[in-house]
Amino acid sequence: MFESEFERNLYALRQEKLKQLEALGQSAYPNTFAPPGDHPLITIPGIRAEYDSKTGERLEAERIPVAVAGRIMAIRQQGKAGFATLQQEGQRLQIYVRKDAVGDAGFELYKLLDLGDHIGVTGYLFRTRTNELTIHVETITFLAKALLALPEKYHGLSDVELRYRQRYVDLFMNGVLNEADSSEPEGSRTALPSHICQDQADVGHPAQEIRVRDVFVKRAAVLRAMRKFFDARGYIEVETPMMQPIAGGAMARPFVTHHNALDIDLFLRIAPELYLKRLVVGGFDRVYEINRNFRNEGISTQHNPEFTMLEFYQAYANYHDLMDLTEELVQFVAMEVNGTLTTHFNGVEIDLGKWERLTMREAIVKWWPEEFGPPPSMVAFEKSELLLHFLDEAFQHLQRNYPQISTPTREVQGVNVERHRELRSLLMLINGQRILLRGDSTPVIKAVMESLGLPTPADPLPALPQSLGQTIAGIFEAVAERRLIQPTIIYEFPLAVSPLSKQKPDEPEWVERFEFYIGGFELGNAFSELNDPEEQRRRFEAQLAERERGDEEAHQMDSDYVRALGYGLPPTGGEGIGIDRLTMILTGARSIRDVILFPLLKPQKTVISDQ
RNA sequence: GGACGCGUAGCUCAAUUGGCAGAGCAUUCGACUCUUAAUCGACAGGUUGAAGGUUCGAUUCCUUCCGCGUCCA
Numbered sequence: 001m002f003e004s005e006f007e008r009n010l011y012a013l014r015q016e017k018l019k020q021l022e023a024l025g026q027s028a029y030p031n032t033f034a035p036p037g038d039h040p041l042i043t044i045p046g047i048r049a050e051y052d053s054k055t056g057e058r059l060e061a062e063r064i065p066v067a068v069a070g071r072i073m074a075i076r077q078q079g080k081a082g083f084a085t086l087q088q089e090g091q092r093l094q095i096y097v098r099k100d101a102v103g104d105a106g107f108e109l110y111k112l113l114d115l116g117d118h119i120g121v122t123g124y125l126f127r128t129r130t131n132e133l134t135i136h137v138e139t140i141t142f143l144a145k146a147l148l149a150l151p152e153k154y155h156g157l158s159d160v161e162l163r164y165r166q167r168y169v170d171l172f173m174n175g176v177l178n179e180a181d182s183s184e185p186e187g188s189r190t191a192l193p194s195h196i197c198q199d200q201a202d203v204g205h206p207a208q209e210i211r212v213r214d215v216f217v218k219r220a221a222v223l224r225a226m227r228k229f230f231d232a233r234g235y236i237e238v239e240t241p242m243m244q245p246i247a248g249g250a251m252a253r254p255f256v257t258h259h260n261a262l263d264i265d266l267f268l269r270i271a272p273e274l275y276l277k278r279l280v281v282g283g284f285d286r287v288y289e290i291n292r293n294f295r296n297e298g299i300s301t302q303h304n305p306e307f308t309m310l311e312f313y314q315a316y317a318n319y320h321d322l323m324d325l326t327e328e329l330v331q332f333v334a335m336e337v338n339g340t341l342t343t344h345f346n347g348v349e350i351d352l353g354k355w356e357r358l359t360m361r362e363a364i365v366k367w368w369p370e371e372f373g374p375p376p377s378m379v380a381f382e383k384s385e386l387l388l389h390f391l392d393e394a395f396q397h398l399q400r401n402y403p404q405i406s407t408p409t410r411e412v413q414g415v416n417v418e419r420h421r422e423l424r425s426l427l428m429l430i431n432g433q434r435i436l437l438r439g440d441s442t443p444v445i446k447a448v449m450e451s452l453g454l455p456t457p458a459d460p461l462p463a464l465p466q467s468l469g470q471t472i473a474g475i476f477e478a479v480a481e482r483r484l485i486q487p488t489i490i491y492e493f494p495l496a497v498s499p500l501s502k503q504k505p506d507e508p509e510w511v512e513r514f515e516f517y518i519g520g521f522e523l524g525n526a527f528s529e530l531n532d533p534e535e536q537r538r539r540f541e542a543q544l545a546e547r548e549r550g551d552e553e554a555h556q557m558d559s560d561y562v563r564a565l566g567y568g569l570p571p572t573g574g575e576g577i578g579i580d581r582l583t584m585i586l587t588g589a590r591s592i593r594d595v596i597l598f599p600l601l602k603p604q605k606t607v608i609s610d611q
Numbered sequence: 612g613g614a615c616g617c618g619u620a621g622c623u624c625a626a627u628u629g630g631c632a633g634a635g636c637a638u639u640c641g642a643c644u645c646u647u648a649a650u651c652g653a654c655a656g657g658u659u660g661a662a663g664g665u666u667c668g669a670u671u672c673c674u675u676c677c678g679c680g681u682c683c684a
């Protein structure tokens with residue numbers, strides 16, 4: 001618990017102060033704050049809302065008696081008087097304590113207070129010479145002690161690691177997450193984590209300033225708005241298993257746990273999808289669930305092992321209906337949470353009122369990098385040989401005209417570094433494809449990639465795209481994903497990467513599926529649900545084959561789900577939306593850790609013992 | 612998993628070429644009845660993330676490890 005001797009001593013000292021407080025007739029840990037009836041208890045936000053607009057003259061004339069409680073965030077001693085700042089619910093109010101107003105005992109108590117202590121006061125409202133709304137204190141009631149020291153009052157807690165590990169401190173210190181102007185000299189309370197603001201200086205649209213606390217207030221508003229949206233449309237909210245015997249509904253590695261009494265392994269769910277569709281089979285035509293999913297994967301600014309997902313299903317709807325619904329939902333939530341459709345993310349202004357819709361193939365063509373020559377024609381997406389041939393030509397075009405791009409150096413002459421990174425991810429994919437075309441083995445693949453100056457993935461080599469569909473999806477991710485800053489719906493996905501979606505009637509290699517992107521990453525995934533049990537069984541079997549080829553993320557067989565489809569799933573559209581990521585977009589937070597109260601961190605090893 | 616960066620007092624940060632580890636806030640003591648990053652005076656606070664190496668001498672250079680961050684996979 002203690003970081004140092006210093007802290008241990010401080011703790012002991014403040015425990016001693018608690019004893020002195022008790023000697024003054026105060027309770028060290030009182031059960032409640034019960035001010036006398038003629039001083040109504042009011043919250044600090046309540047006071048601010050009601051009296052911020054009242055002038056000093058009016059306050060003096062009315063001499064309004066109040067009682068408030070709060071945490072002491074600042075103390076300014078003035079001899080036989082003093083000011084302090086109380087904080088409650090993220091808002092602050094100044095109090096003024098004079099020895100002649102609170103009496104000798106009251107002033108003794110006041111002098112025993114430390115930053116961080118909780119107190120209750122009674123008194124009346126007035127305005128100081130600088131016109132600040134202040135309580136002229138008459139009585140002080142001690143409520144609880146801070147035995148540990150608060151962080152530095154001006155900069156607050158800015159160490160990113162400490163902010164996450166000790167979120168309770170982060171929250172009451174009210175640090176600003178992203179400032180309106182990073183060069184602002186005065187008035188700012190808290191230094192920012194550098195990764196959040198580092199490149200806002202050179203862009204035209206600085207983020208709105210938002211406090212850590214407010215991010216989570218907004219997160220709650222997001223959830224409230226979503227429930228309001230779906231409840232109003234006749235959906236019912238359900239809860240389906242978090243522990244599942246088969247981790248289905250998505251392509252991801254699950255966490256495993258064990259049930260002792262039944263002696264079976266269970267998986268923390270990676271998605272609720274298959275259970276929700278069972279409910280649609282059962283006659284709940286419109287269902288939604290907001291809950292945690294767990295994926296045993298890496299951690300990044302966009303990934304936390306547990307994250308919150310909204311999933312909803314609507315019978316007699318298809319993916320086109322869901323596109324409309326998605327735009328409505330995001331706009332509704334934005335208005336409820338922010339009162340506006342514009343938001344600032346990563347230094348860019350995003351208009352949530354304007355959506356673009358592109359097929360995946362159109363997106364690849366639109367964002368195809370010119371360094372690789374002309375974009376593929378639509379025909380190239382039809383056959384593996386055609387696409388591989390095209391990629392081969394693109395590679396040669398690049399080699400002829402931009403030989404420097406395949407070099408691994410950071411400083412590439414004449415090529416923007418950001419651009420360089422993008423080109424290389426496509427290059428890597430293309431090389432994987434070309435090598436695959438020649439039937440090379442893993443060591444050969446690694447050697448070739450190394451010789452091309454491309455980063456070699458560690459063992460085991462991640463599964464290379466094995467099918468046309470996987471290649472197309474890979475190309476899309478490499479060329480388009482990070483450029484989709486303004487709201488964009490990407491629709492029509494390859495069958496090979498969509499084991500649960502319904503095929504397009506006219507193009508059976510493509511499915512009725514879309515994802516939507518804002519800020520350069522995926523926020524949601526939706527499709528017309530596959531409801532043919534025989535086709536579903538074949539898809540699962542194809543996935544099993546992928547799994548045997550080493551793709552640990554391939555979908556598992558779920559024969560009970562196939563059986564459920566056997567009873568008849570009506571035509572249904574379903575969608576999942578990442579709540580954390582949507583909250584990031586709506587608050588401007590650039591890391592998913594800034595919208596999750598307690599993000600997963602490695603446990604600390606060096607801890608000084610409590611004794 | 613890889614590359615790069617960071618880790619110094621409770622907090623926020625300094626420390627020139629490798630040469631006595633410092634400041635502000637907070638804490639402790641003192642002064643001050645309209646301050647607001649209050650002010651003024653004094654005291655105290657350190658195994659420089661850990662271990663090892665090079666050196667007369669390491670916060671600084673090297674190696675390994677731990678934690679965090681960013682980018683990549």
